[in-house]
Amino acid sequence: MRSLSIFILLFCVFYKHGASVMAYKVGVGRADCTGPSAEITFMGYAKASQKGCGIHLRQFARAFIFDDGTKRVAFVSIDSCMMNNPLRQAVLKKLKSKYGNTYTADNLVLSGTHTHSSPGGFLMDVMLDIPNFGFVRETFDALVAGIVRAIGRAHDNIADSKVFVTSGELLNSNINRSPASYELNPADEIKQYKHNTDTEMVQLKIVRNSDNKVIGALNWFAVHPTSMNNTNCLLSSDNVGYASILLESSMNTNDLPGQGDFVGAFASTNLGDVSPNTKGPICVDTGEKCDYVHSTCHGENKYCIASGPGNDMFESTEIIATNIFNKAQELLAEKSATEVKGDVGFVHRYVDMPSQKATIEVNGTQQEVRGCLPAVGYGFAAGTTDGPGEFDFAQGKRNSSNIFWNFVRDFIFPPTPDDVACHAPKPILIMSGRIKLPYEWQPRVVVTQILKIGNVFLTAVPGEFTTMSGRRLRNSVKDTIMKNGGPTDTRVVITGLSNVYTNYIATPEEYQLQRYEGGSTIYGPHTLTIYLKLYQELAEALMKGQNINKTDDPTPFIFPSQMLSLVTPVYFDSTGSWMASFGDCIVQPSQTYKIGETASATFIAGHPRNNNLQEKTFLAIEMKDGSDWKTVATDANWETKFIWQRASTFKATSHATIKWEIRKGKFNSGTYRIRHYGNYKFILGGVFPYVGVSRPFTVTK
Ligand SMILES: *[C@@H]1O[C@H](CO)[C@@H](O)[C@H](O)[C@H]1NC(C)=O
Ligand SMILES: *[C@@H]1O[C@H](CO)[C@@H](O)[C@H](O)[C@H]1NC(C)=O
Ligand SMILES: *[C@@H]1O[C@H](CO)[C@@H](O)[C@H](O)[C@H]1NC(C)=O
Ligand SMILES: *[C@@H]1O[C@H](CO)[C@@H](O)[C@H](O)[C@H]1NC(C)=O
Numbered sequence: 065m066r067s068l069s070i071f072i073l074l075f076c077v078f079y080k081h082g083a084s085v086m087a088y089k090v091g092v093g094r095a096d097c098t099g100p101s102a103e104i105t106f107m108g109y110a111k112a113s114q115k116g117c118g119i120h121l122r123q124f125a126r127a128f129i130f131d132d133g134t135k136r137v138a139f140v141s142i143d144s145c146m147m148n149n150p151l152r153q154a155v156l157k158k159l160k161s162k163y164g165n166t167y168t169a170d171n172l173v174l175s176g177t178h179t180h181s182s183p184g185g186f187l188m189d190v191m192l193d194i195p196n197f198g199f200v201r202e203t204f205d206a207l208v209a210g211i212v213r214a215i216g217r218a219h220d221n222i223a224d225s226k227v228f229v230t231s232g233e234l235l236n237s238n239i240n241r242s243p244a245s246y247e248l249n250p251a252d253e254i255k256q257y258k259h260n261t262d263t264e265m266v267q268l269k270i271v272r273n274s275d276n277k278v279i280g281a282l283n284w285f286a287v288h289p290t291s292m293n294n295t296n297c298l299l300s301s302d303n304v305g306y307a308s309i310l311l312e313s314s315m316n317t318n319d320l321p322g323q324g325d326f327v328g329a330f331a332s333t334n335l336g337d338v339s340p341n342t343k344g345p346i347c348v349d350t351g352e353k354c355d356y357v358h359s360t361c362h363g364e365n366k367y368c369i370a371s372g373p374g375n376d377m378f379e380s381t382e383i384i385a386t387n388i389f390n391k392a393q394e395l396l397a398e399k400s401a402t403e404v405k406g407d408v409g410f411v412h413r414y415v416d417m418p419s420q421k422a423t424i425e426v427n428g429t430q431q432e433v434r435g436c437l438p439a440v441g442y443g444f445a446a447g448t449t450d451g452p453g454e455f456d457f458a459q460g461k462r463n464s465s466n467i468f469w470n471f472v473r474d475f476i477f478p479p480t481p482d483d484v485a486c487h488a489p490k491p492i493l494i495m496s497g498r499i500k501l502p503y504e505w506q507p508r509v510v511v512t513q514i515l516k517i518g519n520v521f522l523t524a525v526p527g528e529f530t531t532m533s534g535r536r537l538r539n540s541v542k543d544t545i546m547k548n549g550g551p552t553d554t555r556v557v558i559t560g561l562s563n564v565y566t567n568y569i570a571t572p573e574e575y576q577l578q579r580y581e582g583g584s585t586i587y588g589p590h591t592l593t594i595y596l597k598l599y600q601e602l603a604e605a606l607m608k609g610q611n612i613n614k615t616d617d618p619t620p621f622i623f624p625s626q627m628l629s630l631v632t633p634v635y636f637d638s639t640g641s642w643m644a645s646f647g648d649c650i651v652q653p654s655q656t657y658k659i660g661e662t663a664s665a666t667f668i669a670g671h672p673r674n675n676n677l678q679e680k681t682f683l684a685i686e687m688k689d690g691s692d693w694k695t696v697a698t699d700a701n702w703e704t705k706f707i708w709q710r711a712s713t714f715k716a717t718s719h720a721t722i723k724w725e726i727r728k729g730k731f732n733s734g735t736y737r738i739r740h741y742g743n744y745k746f747i748l749g750g751v752f753p754y755v756g757v758s759r760p761f762t763v764t765k
Contacts, residue, residue, distance in 0.1 A: 088408070088517070090225040090270045091129040092280035092327040093217025094312075096678040096700075097142060097210020098123045099183040099203040101299045102671065102708045104631065107145035107184025109294035109451040110195040116183055117297035118672070118707040118720075119682060121305055122700040123182055124322055125207075125214035126329040128270070128282050129222060130517045132408040137171045137515040138218070139282070139522060139559070140211055141331035143301035143308075146176040146565040148187040149507065149620045151207060158212045167215065170412040173515055173524045174211065176561040178332045179289040180451070181300035185631065187565060188623045190505040191440075191496050199627035206676050224273040229520055229555060230401035231266045234391040237384055238263070238287040240531065241339040241370065241449050242581055244357045244460065245574035249532050261338045261531050262286045265388070266557055267395040268404070268520065279326055281311065283392050284333040284557055286531065290450040291340045291381035293371070298705060303340055304330035306385035306702060311392050321700040330388060332560035334534020336527075336568050337581050340384045343372025345449035357577070358458045359449050365458045370449040382702070402553065406518030411606040413512050413598070416618040417566070417587045418497065420594045436486035436588030437497025438506035439479065440567070442469075443583020445493055459579040462489045469493060487588050490578055496586070502628055504621040506586055511563035511620075512598050514541070514606055519551045521606075523599060524562035529569045530581050533592050534558045536571065537599060544600045548607035564620070569595065637670040637744040640717035644668055646744045647756025650719070653738060656762045662725045663738065665758040669720035670744030672708050674751045682706040682742060683722045688735035688760065696731065703727050726763055733764050 102116045123143035130137050152174050159167040185200025186207055187193050193200075240246050240260040247254070254260075270280035289302030301308070307330050309321045316324020345354045345368050347361035354361055354368035361367035374380035395401070420435040442461055447453030457469075473479075479487075479495040496505035513524040523541050538556045545554050568584040575582040575589045585591050605612050639646055651666035672682065681698035683706050688694075699706045703725040711717040722738050738758040743751050 087224050087273065088227055089131040089133070089222045090227065090280070091218035091220070091222035092270060093127045093214045093219070093221055094322065094327045095125050095210045095213035095217060096122055096322060097125045097144070097207050098299065098676050098678055099206035100200070100673045100676060101183070102673060104183040104185060104200055104203060105196045106181055107196065108180025108290070109447070111294045111451070111454060112195050112197070114294050115297060116299055117709065118299065118705065119699045120298035120300045120705055121309065121702065122322060123210070123299070123301055124308070125211045126308070126327050127214040127218040128280060129218045130227070130408055131222065135408045135410070136166065137408055137410050137517065138167055138215060139173045139175065139515060140214060141175050141177060141282070141329040142207065142211060143179055143305045144176045144182050144207060145178055145180060145184065146561040147174045147563055148189065148192070149511065149564045150188045150623055151186055151204060152563050154208045155211050158208065159215060162216065163219065171410040171515070173513060173522065173559060173562050175331050175524065175559045177289055177301065177304050177330065178335065178561050179300065179302040179305055181292045181296050181298070181302055183299065188627065189507060190503065190628065191494065192506070192565060197631050198629035200629065200631050202673060206678065210678060225279070226271045226273065227404040227517065228269040228271065228401035229267070229404050230269070230395050230398045231264050232391060232395050232398070233263050234265050234285060234387060235263055236342060237387040238338045238340060239342050239344060240337050242337045242574070242579045245570065245577045245579045245582060246337065246532060248573040248577060249571055250573070253532070257535070262334060262534065265391050265395065266555070267392060269396055269401060278315065278396060281328045281392060281396055283328070283330045284559070285330060285388055286333045286335045286338045286534070287340045287384065288335050288338055288450060289340070291384050292377050294451040296377060298707070303381050303384040304388065306381060307388040307392065309700070309702065310385060310389040314393060320695065320698055328392065330392070333558045334529040334531055335560055336530035336533065336570065338531060339370055339450050341370035341372050341380065341450060343370065345370040354449070358460045360458050365446055365456055366452045368449055368452065404518040404520055406551070407516070409516035409606055411514050411602045411612070413602060413612060413614065414509050414617050414620060415512055415598055416509050417594065418508055420598070422590060422593045422597045424590070424593055433590040433593055434486065435590065435594050437483060437495070438508065438586040439483060439487055439490070439492045439495050439497055440586060441487070441490035441578055441583035442493050443578045443580050446580055446583070448580045459583070460577050462491060462578050489576060490583060503623055507564055507566055507621065509618045509620045510566055512602055513563065514599070514602050516606060519554050521545060521554065521556045521603070522559050523556055524559045525569070525595070526562060526564045527566040527569050528560060529558055530571065530574060532571050532574065533569045536592065537596060540596045541599050541603045544603040545607055548604055550607060634671040634673050634745050636716055636747040637674070637718065638716045638747070639668050640712065640715045646670055646742065646754035647740060649756055649758045652759050653761045656764060657726055658764055659726050659728050659731065659733065662723055663736070663761065664721060664723045665738040666719050666721045667740040667756040669708060669718045669740070670742045670754065671718060672742065674743040674745050677741065680741065682720070682740065684739040684741070685724050686737050686739060693737065697724065703730065731763065735760050735762055737761070
């Protein structure tokens, strides 16, 4: 008896210290990373004329740090279109000066949510910054500041916590926007899945031990944040960003959006071919169906546009956001969520994609395949049904018969016969990998990385994996982990748009059709094949605890300190008249509104680019509370809009209109006023804050 109990005791001690770590230290933190909200082109639709005109929803960075007492990993989801290496390097440099070697390239993942309504110009690679007229330092600095602040808050918050993992199915919230490509995957493979998009939401829930409080939720659901279309000019974190605000508001009940302890993120995953516009595409000119393979209408690309589920883009954003939020809330309450157990780990490697090789089996024989120098095809320029391209390219054209564009291409840089063969059947439009002027056009060197939190493996990928590419990668990483002693409940999550941006990763079969996703798979038809091999190697090294010999690994491109930029600065602001001051309310709100109506006021404004007002607001809706005024909404609220307009370019005057939808159930009757905060640039230099306030008005039932 006695020896048996000693044996059990020893077993428990061993078990606790050996295979399984029960509790982690976890930190969560959120910070405002809002960039310039006016006159800077948004990143995503590559539409140069889609420039900011104010704010609907602010951008936030949400950081999660997991520590098992020995090792630590950090994951940050950012309301931005994507990330890129120079930005990550700038973040790492700041983290190093604050925290030494706690956060390094090895254990930090930065993942963009992929909203298409936030300012661009921060990527540095020439091709990625072209729609933004080159590099925009303001966007870059705003993102770096916010990301570092979010990590700092998570770092300061670290506490003993439990982590739970769960998942559930969410239907009617995404569709495949390239089904013609998807259907080229092997029939046996397609048969294994019920849908042509992933419908599973995966959630990590963090519960602090000291008070049993849920302090964070990190969710992944595959959908493009393209509910807001390419005509939107208000900065927005789109469907997933709004889902975060809804989730955080439901947990931080007395806080304004972007405030409060609970942090809830909806991070990107294999969303490559996944659209939120669930009504699907139609020919907007005739109402007919688009061509299935090319997404054209009577031969033209620009009329085939997807929308829905709402009647306009705001309604669509709200419906998708609410679906995602509801599912996450349901998962938070899920009793069957399993506790995450096991140690924390990480593995990271820089890889030069064009020099990679892999083997595939063709008709029973092994064949060597290779990566190509970056290039995009005609399908890339066609854009997608979420936002067609600017010129008349169509998806799914395998030959390049456009004399004009072939001329332009060859003028910039002609592909060599070897490039053409390597990328076949992609008709090359821009041979970005060969252009070196004035610096790199698209990255050659990618970041491959896996973070391990017990039995959950965050597989950080440098771009947009399509649905099937993501499934193949998940399966292959999981197989490798299990073969190397991983637990049967191993969960692999693809974390999309992480660390560096290399456009799309379609399967070799999907690539054949050369729709947008295939045309944007920049390292050629075997890009995915190479990634499968690279991530298998990473997973194996991680499980075996091996050190990878990185002696011969490449270093990412170092950009010059002088970046190409055609973006003009703000020269100065003026009120247009000696009599007027910044902040003057020139259009007062009505004296009364009914709940359900929209109040508005217009002010003489400075340029929003003078100061992004991070952690602050361009507007406040204030409610009278005794002799005080209490802020009930800011520019981070869904119900408000901060709309900036140039009044006269010649006089350098501008106006800010503030709109407030007085939603039923959210706001009460009472006395309110509207405030506007801003900064103006004085003609003789210097930037100065100002504030304006409207007259009070009443809101009645
Ligand atoms: C964008 O959405 C608006 C409705 O909110 C619609 O009027 C417009 O046609 C759409 N445009 C495109 C290009 O999708
Ligand atoms: C594989 O074999 C089949 C039947 O022999 C043949 O038709 C096909 O072209 C081969 N495929 C390749 C890629 O060689
Ligand atoms: C290019 O492809 C189209 C169909 O997509 C075809 O009609 C045309 O003949 C092809 N042209 C060349 C030069 O191959
Ligand atoms: C790592 O690789 C380099 C070059 O391939 C080799 O010279 C070196 O000995 C290797 N280091 C170890 C520890 O294996």
